[in-house]
Amino acid sequence: MAHIAILSLPEAGHINPTLPIARELVARGHRVSCPAAPSVADRIRETGAEVLRYEPRPSEPIVIDGMEAAARATLALLQDLEHVLPQIEARYAGDRPDLIVNDWLAWAGPMLAAKWGVPRIQSWSAHAASEGYDFGRFVVAMFEASPIKTQFDDLLATVLDKHGIPPLELHDFYRPAEFNLVYQPRSFHVHNDTFDDRYAFVGPTRPSDPRGWTPPGRPLVYVSLGTIISDPAFFRACIQAFTGRHYRVVLSVGPDIDPTAFEPLPANIEAHHQVPQPAVLAHTDVFVTHAGMNSAMEALAAAVPMVAVPTTPEQRTTADRITQLGLGRSLAPAEATPDRLRDAVRELLDDAATKQRLRAMRRDVRDAGGAPRAADAIEARLPPR
16 A cells, blocks of 8 residues: 655644544555654554654744744744754655645645655645635745844755755745645635635544543533643633633643642632543533634534634634634634623523534534545545556
């Protein structure tokens, strides 16, 4: 069978959609290899895929709270790549894959595919690029106004030259590949009339499973900003908003915040580093979320209304779509006061029309096909052997 390389970033929102696909491809008899940082190696290994371990560049997380921070985060992405690309290429020495599937921010994918002349599929854990939605144009414009543009351009030229990779520009990393996997139903995606048969809208690949977690009670409000954003003040606002309410509240505060820092907590609220999100969402009545794509899709798979509190441009696009389609509410971070959070949750708990629209969207999610359809699309594009 074929050798398929899956390249992603080690963050949950990027790697989570690919794990069920890796498992499905392995079950079909394919060999799947995944370059990986130690932090995610065990999760990949559980799928049956082969882990090609690399050591990541030591770095501090960047809070994206403005255009300049977004530019610095993009430069950091290239600096990370400069560090790990020699390791990844060495792992594939004499053992090149037949096809590469890469996350849209795993730039080693387009670089190595161009160098090796192997086909590539882009994995969109965010909104996919098309003629109608070009996030890359925004990134390029952002760098035009940034004082670190020259530093980025010089480093990109150095990486390409050092590894013998054909010329690539920043915008190229945000353009669609010859084929693209999108982890949304088409009905949710922005500008969904601008996509052609180069795209498979497979929806979320991790279905909700109520058997994986026991809720503390119902109704249940689940609060999470994902695994990257650390904002203790936001969680304190949620505690103030929801203390003593008739519903139970589960806070997933992320790996960088100590849940005990919020103690003593009221009887109806509990805090954890992380929880099994798809299982929690299967029991959730309202989800307060940063509107990361992975989280939003898992909520739609469980038909859970959302209070979106986005902090990045991509999250704001998702939050806008949630409100446009009547699937929840959206608050800017500065608007997420205890009173506004409490009101938004109360409205959604009692909103029958929103729940009806969510049930229709859940049908679209299920019809999209998930990991099996993604695996079908990958197999259809394997080169003949």
